[in-house]
Amino acid sequence: MTNKYSCYVLADPNKCTGCKACELACFAEHNKSNNGVGYTVGTVTIPVTPKLYLTKTKAYCMPIQCRHCEDAPCLNACQKHAIYRENSQVIVDQEKCIGCKDCVLACPFGAIAILPIGEKGKLKLQKDREVVKVASKCDLCKDIEGGPACVRVCPNDALELVDANADIEAKNIKTAEGLYVSRI
Amino acid sequence: MGVHEIEDAKLIFNFGYNGADSHPIVQRRIVRAKQKGATIICADPRVTEAARIADVHLQLKGGTNIALVNAMCNVIYNEGLVDQHFIDTMSVDYDAFVEIIKKYTPEYAETICKVPAELIRKAARMYAKAPSAMILYGMGVCQFGQAVDVVKALGSLALMTGNYGKPASGIGPVRGQNNVQGACDMGALPNNYPGYQNVTNPDVQAKFEKAWGVKLSNKVGVPLTHVPQRVLEEKDPAKKLHAYYIFGEDPAQSDPDVAEIRETLEKLDFVIVQDIFMNKTAEFADVILPSTSWNEHDGVYSCCDRGFQRIRKVVEPPSTVKTDWEIICEISTAMGYKMKYKNTEEIWNELIDLCPNFAGATYEKIEKYGCIQWPCRSKDMNDKGTVFLHNGKFATADGKGKFYTAEWRPPQELENEEYPLSFSTVREVGHYSVRTMTGNCRMLRNLEDEPGWIQMNPADCEKLHIKHGDLVKVMNKRGWCITRCNATERVAKGATYMTYQWWIGCCNELTIGSNLDPVSNTPEYKYCNCRVEKIDDQAAAWDYVNNEYKDLRSRMGIKMIGEEA
Amino acid sequence: MRKFVKGNPDLCIGCRTCMIGCVVEHEGRRIFEIDPDGYDFNPRLHMVKTAKISVPVQCKHCENPACMAACPVNCIKVINDAVVIDTDSCIGCKSCVQACPFGAIDMVSKIGTQQADGSMRVVANKCDLCVGTGNGPACVRVCPTSALTLVDEEKLKEVVCDKRVATANAAKVFADAKEVE
Numbered sequence: 001m002t003n004k005y006s007c008y009v010l011a012d013p014n015k016c017t018g019c020k021a022c023e024l025a026c027f028a029e030h031n032k033s034n035n036g037v038g039y040t041v042g043t044v045t046i047p048v049t050p051k052l053y054l055t056k057t058k059a060y061c062m063p064i065q066c067r068h069c070e071d072a073p074c075l076n077a078c079q080k081h082a083i084y085r086e087n088s089q090v091i092v093d094q095e096k097c098i099g100c101k102d103c104v105l106a107c108p109f110g111a112i113a114i115l116p117i118g119e120k121g122k123l124k125l126q127k128d129r130e131v132v133k134v135a136s137k138c139d140l141c142k143d144i145e146g147g148p149a150c151v152r153v154c155p156n157d158a159l160e161l162v163d164a165n166a167d168i169e170a171k172n173i174k175t176a177e178g179l180y181v182s183r184i
Numbered sequence: 185m186g187v188h189e190i191e192d193a194k195l196i197f198n199f200g201y202n203g204a205d206s207h208p209i210v211q212r213r214i215v216r217a218k219q220k221g222a223t224i225i226c227a228d229p230r231v232t233e234a235a236r237i238a239d240v241h242l243q244l245k246g247g248t249n250i251a252l253v254n255a256m257c258n259v260i261y262n263e264g265l266v267d268q269h270f271i272d273t274m275s276v277d278y279d280a281f282v283e284i285i286k287k288y289t290p291e292y293a294e295t296i297c298k299v300p301a302e303l304i305r306k307a308a309r310m311y312a313k314a315p316s317a318m319i320l321y322g323m324g325v326c327q328f329g330q331a332v333d334v335v336k337a338l339g340s341l342a343l344m345t346g347n348y349g350k351p352a353s354g355i356g357p358v359r360g361q362n363n364v365q366g367a368c369d370m371g372a373l374p375n376n377y378p379g380y381q382n383v384t385n386p387d388v389q390a391k392f393e394k395a396w397g398v399k400l401s402n403k404v405g406v407p408l409t410h411v412p413q414r415v416l417e418e419k420d421p422a423k424k425l426h427a428y429y430i431f432g433e434d435p436a437q438s439d440p441d442v443a444e445i446r447e448t449l450e451k452l453d454f455v456i457v458q459d460i461f462m463n464k465t466a467e468f469a470d471v472i473l474p475s476t477s478w479n480e481h482d483g484v485y486s487c488c489d490r491g492f493q494r495i496r497k498v499v500e501p502p503s504t505v506k507t508d509w510e511i512i513c514e515i516s517t518a519m520g521y522k523m524k525y526k527n528t529e530e531i532w533n534e535l536i537d538l539c540p541n542f543a544g545a546t547y548e549k550i551e552k553y554g555c556i557q558w559p560c561r562s563k564d565m566n567d568k569g570t571v572f573l574h575n576g577k578f579a580t581a582d583g584k585g586k587f588y589t590a591e592w593r594p595p596q597e598l599e600n601e602e603y604p605l606s607f608s609t610v611r612e613v614g615h616y617s618v619r620t621m622t623g624n625c626r627m628l629r630n631l632e633d634e635p636g637w638i639q640m641n642p643a644d645c646e647k648l649h650i651k652h653g654d655l656v657k658v659m660n661k662r663g664w665c666i667t668r669c670n671a672t673e674r675v676a677k678g679a680t681y682m683t684y685q686w687w688i689g690c691c692n693e694l695t696i697g698s699n700l701d702p703v704s705n706t707p708e709y710k711y712c713n714c715r716v717e718k719i720d721d722q723a724a725a726w727d728y729v730n731n732e733y734k735d736l737r738s739r740m741g742i743k744m745i746g747e748e749a
Numbered sequence: 750m751r752k753f754v755k756g757n758p759d760l761c762i763g764c765r766t767c768m769i770g771c772v773v774e775h776e777g778r779r780i781f782e783i784d785p786d787g788y789d790f791n792p793r794l795h796m797v798k799t800a801k802i803s804v805p806v807q808c809k810h811c812e813n814p815a816c817m818a819a820c821p822v823n824c825i826k827v828i829n830d831a832v833v834i835d836t837d838s839c840i841g842c843k844s845c846v847q848a849c850p851f852g853a854i855d856m857v858s859k860i861g862t863q864q865a866d867g868s869m870r871v872v873a874n875k876c877d878l879c880v881g882t883g884n885g886p887a888c889v890r891v892c893p894t895s896a897l898t899l900v901d902e903e904k905l906k907e908v909v910c911d912k913r914v915a916t917a918n919a920a921k922v923f924a925d926a927k928e929v930e
Contacts, residue, residue: 013917100809104909107909109912109913110909132812132813212893218759231800237759613765626781626785629785630790673800
């Protein structure tokens with residue numbers, strides 16, 4: 001069944017300690033099959049490129065990642081149609097992306113960065129030998145078993161997968177119960 | 185108000201004024217005001233740059249200004265948003281004003297202006313509730329048969345909300361040309377000496393006679409727009425005009441109904457044109473006097489906010505060219521009145537001593553402070569002029585602001601079956617006025633050139649089977665021209681707009697010269713009818729445009745590099 | 750990361766001073782002395798006016814430029830971190846025009862250069878960030894309303910960082926409220 005609304009991961013700054021386990025897990029999960037990252041020590045041959053970004057303010061910290069907006073500014077800004085929806089989630093097609101940075105500026109959360117990508121353990125290059133750099137953002141670990149790696153690895157349970165569909169349903173039921181209790 | 189105050193405005197009501205195209209430097213201040221949090225209300229039939237960034241855009245139908253202003257006053261009155269204390273203590277004639285605006289409910293105005301009543305209410309509430317509000321108006325108000333009424337009605341809107349006598353408030357005419365305020369300040373009006381001193385006032389007459397040592401007339405002269413009638417129709421030989429001395433003006437390009445102007449210029453016995461380059465009017469001249477341009481002489485400009493600013497010579501003019509003031513002196517001397525000055529400062533000193541409101545604006549002060557806004561009555565260095573007027577007292581005989589508005593009068597020439605579109609002149613950024621000053625600028629020529637554009641709604645273009653960029657024929661009963669179609673969503677259906685600087689795409693072939701505002705004598709440039717026709721043979725039309733342009737240039741003796749003269 | 754110039758429609762007044770600044774910068778001061786028809790008036794950015802927007806449009810200097818990938822003669826190169834067309838090698842095939850999703854490339858005739866048949870050469874034309882002039886993009890400098898910004902890595906980081914902090918602050922408010930519950 002496809003979701004009516006997209007889901008997203010939200011961090012709790014009151015729990016987050018800034019350990020970056022989420023960033024590393026994100027990178028490892030997304031580069032397992034392509035770049036052989038994660039099976040043994042010393043397998044990382046390319047720069048660490050996560051899809052969520054730990055942010056520290058003076059008082060607290062938390063990773064920032066994509067909200068998978070329903071009317072996504074990044075998707076609307078992309079002239080190359082390299083950002084699309086799959087089962088309500090907002091996904092970057094890294095093959096199509098030309099690195100124009102419009103999405104980076106369009107995103108109101110700072111959830112997108114322009115980062116290099118690897119291929120077979122090496123940085124992918126363009127025909128002039130320049131490094132390919134593309135928009136990089138959370139895809140909710142769409143093809144990865146077990147769902148968002150960041151949520152799974154967080155030692156403080158600071159990350160939560162927010163599912164508006166289930167959330168609304170649960171709240172609706174609670175509200176209905178409340179209406180029953182307060183009936184006149 | 186001063187132009188610099190725009191940046192500090194809390195609310196700007198931008199009425200019939202297109203700063204981005206007419207005065208980009210003023211528009212810059214409007215943009216800054218918006219960035220600083222100002223609310224912007226824009227009343228304009230087109231989506232101008234100001235309309236684009238406005239919080240409310242009142243896209244009224246052309247020629248319905250006063251109905252909109254009256255309706256806004258109506259809302260403010262009916263919803264009790266007036267500044268009653270200000271009205272009671274500072275104004276007169278409020279009751280008569282209220283009598284008129286009562287009829288102009290937003291719903292009634294909607295039938296005239298085609299602006300939704302709710303939007304009129306919203307704008308009126310915004311204006312009235314702003315801590316201070318500034319009105320800027322331009323040619324979209326002034327160039328109608330009913331123009332001065334609208335200015336007074338806008339003045340009354342500010343009056344009923346107490347928006348006078350404080351910073352960043354009031355009502356500001358952002359005038360058409362850079363120094364048109366200066367021309368008026370210096371007495372280039374049929375009824376005034378310099379400093380707005382009336383020619384019919386015997387005391388004033390005596391003062392100027394004494395200063396100049398000559399007998400002066402106490403009769404009001406002829407306004408520019410009455411010239412054709414005084415030449416072509418006047419039967420009384422004593423009133424008929426015979427000679428026309430034109431400087432810094434190109435009536436054969438800029439006046440309405442140029443066919444009539446051409447006839448006028450031909451009929452006149454003697455025409456003198458004094459200008460910096462050849463123009464269409466000079467084609468009719470018996471004598472052409474070449475004069476220096478703005479960077480070849482010293483002088484004083486007045487900005488629309490009454491600010492005197494000095495301009496300085498930066499380029500040495502060719503030896504065959506004289507400044508305007510030198511030419512005037514020599515002609516006057518040749519005609520028997522010996523006129524001689526050493527420099528512009530000497531002229532300026534004589535002038536300010538004869539004009540009480542300018543008396544303190546010495547060269548020294550303008551130099552020191554950059555700009556002096558009149559009234560500046562004392563030569564004391566501490567009198568830096570007046571940024572905003574009406575501080576605690578209006579500049580009227582009784583010191584009070586006078587309420588005034590009028591019933592709406594439709595424009596004279598409306599759309600009909602034969603000419604189904606409305607037609608208005610506008611400006612575009614880059615070329616200045618009639619292009620005498622900027623036509624030779626190669627960069628501007630690269631951006632835009634003959635035969636200009638007619639702005640039309642894409643739906644109207646589709647109906648006529650014309651595409652963006654096509655050459656089209658624009659016509660009405662007075663004349664026609666060929667120009668290119670600019671299909672743009674920024675103009676409403678049924679309305680068309682052309683800029684007035686093109687020699688071939690000459691929109692003033694169509695404009696109407698007979699409907700003048702009764703007070704200002706300004707013509708109704710902003711409304712007449714027209715028809716747009718598709719041209720099937722585009723190549724032939726381009727040949728026509730190019731050949732006409734070439735002919736005109738060769739008649740004027742303009743030589744291109746590589747061309748034989 | 751490559752720099753690029755970005756226009757802000759909230760500030761732009763559609764005056765096209767940027768287009769003139771661009772041509773003057775690329776032609777040099779000689780432009781005021783030569784035959785008015787003897788130079789290329791080919792601005793490398795273009796004013797776009799829709800019903801709601803006025804803003805100049807120009808090259809984004811993409812990280813993986815589609816134009817560069819599409820060019821069959823490799824005449825689009827990265828010079829000093831700007832994506833630049835070598836108009837001497839350009840064959841005018843329009844592949845880059847087709848590839849660019851922004852319409853940032855147009856075709857212009859190059860005065861003073863001829864093809865074998867005597868007709869004028871027509872080549873691809875786009876923003877080169879005024880590389881080599883040492884003054885930075887002319888359009889940014891001449892804009893009367895400061896509507897154009899040169900976005901470099903630092904600027905982009907600054908913008909994104911501000912947004913992340915704002916996001917974190919909002920999440921904090923949310924998390925605190927949840928704790929109270």
